[in-house]
Amino acid sequence: MPELPEVETVVRQLRAPLTGRTLTGARVLWPATVARPSPAAFRRGLAGRRVTGLARRGKYFVIELDGGRAEGDPPGGPDGAGGRLLVGHLRMTGRMSVEDDPQPPFTRASFALDDGRHLVFRDVRKFGRLALVRRLGEVLPPLGPEPLGGHGFPGLDGAWLHAALRARRRRLKPLLLDQSFLAGLGNIYVDESLHRARLHPLRASDRVGRPGAERLATAIREVLTEAIAKQGSSFDAFYRTPEGRPGDYQHEFRVYGRTGQPCPRCGAAIRRMLVGQRGTHYCGRCQRAPRAPAAP
DNA sequence: ATCCTATCCTGGCTGC
DNA sequence: TGCAGCCAGGATAGGA
Numbered sequence: 047m048p049e050l051p052e053v054e055t056v057v058r059q060l061r062a063p064l065t066g067r068t069l070t071g072a073r074v075l076w077p078a079t080v081a082r083p084s085p086a087a088f089r090r091g092l093a094g095r096r097v098t099g100l101a102r103r104g105k106y107f108v109i110e111l112d113g114g115r116a117e118g119d120p121p122g123g124p125d126g127a128g129g130r131l132l133v134g135h136l137r138m139t140g141r142m143s144v145e146d147d148p149q150p151p152f153t154r155a156s157f158a159l160d161d162g163r164h165l166v167f168r169d170v171r172k173f174g175r176l177a178l179v180r181r182l183g184e185v186l187p188p189l190g191p192e193p194l195g196g197h198g199f200p201g202l203d204g205a206w207l208h209a210a211l212r213a214r215r216r217r218l219k220p221l222l223l224d225q226s227f228l229a230g231l232g233n234i235y236v237d238e239s240l241h242r243a244r245l246h247p248l249r250a251s252d253r254v255g256r257p258g259a260e261r262l263a264t265a266i267r268e269v270l271t272e273a274i275a276k277q278g279s280s281f282d283a284f285y286r287t288p289e290g291r292p293g294d295y296q297h298e299f300r301v302y303g304r305t306g307q308p309c310p311r312c313g314a315a316i317r318r319m320l321v322g323q324r325g326t327h328y329c330g331r332c333q334r335a336p337r338a339p340a341a342p
Numbered sequence: 343a344t345c346c347t348a349t350c351c352t353g354g355c356t357g358c
Numbered sequence: 359t360g361c362a363g364c365c366a367g368g369a370t371a372g373g374a
Contacts (some may be wrong), residue, residue, distance in 0.1 A: 047367060078350090105368080138367050139352085171351045173368070187369085216344065225369080232368070282354090282366095322345075325366075 049105060049191070050135040050230030051273035051295065052285055056142055057102045059288040060165075063144040064109065068096045068160040070071055076154040079167065081177040082185060091178050092157065095130060103182065104189045104229030107134050107142065133177045133185050134167070140174030141166055143288040170284065189229040193266050202228070202267055204260030211251040211259055218254070219247035220322040231266070234279055237327045239265040241301045241309075242266045246333045247319075247326045253336065271300065301327040 048056070072089040074080055080088045095111035109132040134142065137150040148156050148164040150189065155176055157165040167176060177185040195201040214221060221227055221235045231239070240247055242265035245258055254262070278285060280292030281303055287293065295301075300310050305318040305327060314331035 049368095133367080137369075170353070170363085171352095171367090173350065175369095179358080214343085220345080233366095284353095323367090 047138045047232055047279075048140065048285060049232035049235050049313045050102075050270055051235070051276075052278035052293065053102050053105050053107050053136065053230075054274050055102045055277045055287050055293065056136070057107050060109075060142065060144065061100050063163070063288075064097045064159075064165065065099060066097065068155045069093065069111075069165070070160050071158040073148070074154075074258070075149070075156070076169075076172055078172065079169070079174065079176055081175040088176070088178050091130065092132065095284060101292060103186065103192070104225055105232070106134060106186060107136075108132070108182065109134075114338040131179050131182060133179060133182065135175050136169070137171070137173035137175070137279075139171045139284045139323065140167065140169040141284075141286060143286075143287075143290070188226045190225065190227045192229055193231070193270055202263045204256065204263040207263045208254070208256050208259035211254050214251045216251050217247065217321065218249050218251055219324070220244055220250050220327055223322075226265075230270070233324055233326075234299075235266075235269050235273065237302045238269045238300060241311075241327075241329060241333060244334070245331050246335050247321050247328055249336045301329060303327065 051247065069092050072092045074085045074089060077085045077198060097109055098112050099110040100108065101110065111130040111132060137140065137281065143166055144163050145319045146163055148167060152168045152170050153166055153176065154169045154172065155167040159165060179185045191199040191202065193202040218240060219236060222231050223233065239262065243258065243261040245254065245262060245282060273279060276293055276295035276298065277287050278293030279295040280286065281296045285293060301316050304316045306315050307315055308314070309329040312329065312332045314329055316327055317330050318325060318327050320326065
């Protein structure tokens with residue numbers, strides 16, 4: 047599913063075809079896709095805007111638009127400043143790409159560009175969301191730091207992580223999935239990071255020592271960096287890069303989706319269990335179980 | 343404070 | 359072979 051590396055790949059690959067382009071029109075085919083404002087205001091607010099840049103915060107992508115007038119706006123834009131942000135979340139099956147076809151299968155929203163092509167948002171399961179806002183804070187929930195830095199954050203480091211883990215008392219797996227704790231990790235990269243750090247998914251966060259926190263911080267940075275270099279992970283029919291290719295990081299998985307296969311580190315069979323309703327993959331030998339599993 | 347469940351969706355898989 | 363039923367999975371809301 048699209049997590050930080052997949053969204054980063056989308057942002058990087060959309061920069062070239064989108065930057066400098068003007069949105070000449072917008073279509074919304076599944077109204078629930080537009081989180082805010084209303085679908086009508088969304089369409090109106092985007093028409094005539096030029097893309098000035100793209101960014102990512104956690105699993106959200108951000109398309110930055112200039113203050114070009116939209117129909118009905120006073121000169122300089124609706125607020126005088128005119129800055130606008132098209133913010134989106136791909137959730138599980140969302141895809142964002144520039145296409146010649148304005149409406150490929152499963153298109154939920156489509157934006158005409160001034161070069162005759164179309165920025166297309168596709169989403170089989172309809173969980174993805176788009177929003178048009180002036181400031182990120184209008185639509186983003188509270189998000190933890192960026193593991194690889196950016197948005198004013200340094201990269202994740204062991205000292206900070208150790209303190210943050212001790213300030214909570216939660217099982218590591220759900221805590222690392224919590225976007226308000228750390229932004230960008232999803233089910234795949236949490237499992238991969240915990241395995242690299244040799245930490246059990248049920249370990250209580252406040253019982254991770256400084257060495258464990260250091261290993262975890264390093265593991266998270268490495269896993270995300272390597273996954274970005276491979277353009278993300280594709281293990282089903284869903285995630286594709288904007289260029290239409292599957293990612294390559296699924297070939298590097300050490301535990302995710304490898305139930306029953308040997309752990310690359312110790313050879314023991316990889317196990318799968320449910321933690322907080324999430325499929326969780328781990329090595330029972332080199333990720334030692336906590337003495338008394340945290341919480342009921 | 344933390345956990346658990348339901349909800350939103352639908353393609354794909356499982357089992358009969 | 360056909361089909362009903364189940365499941366995954368990010369985020370969130372509401373209840374325990």
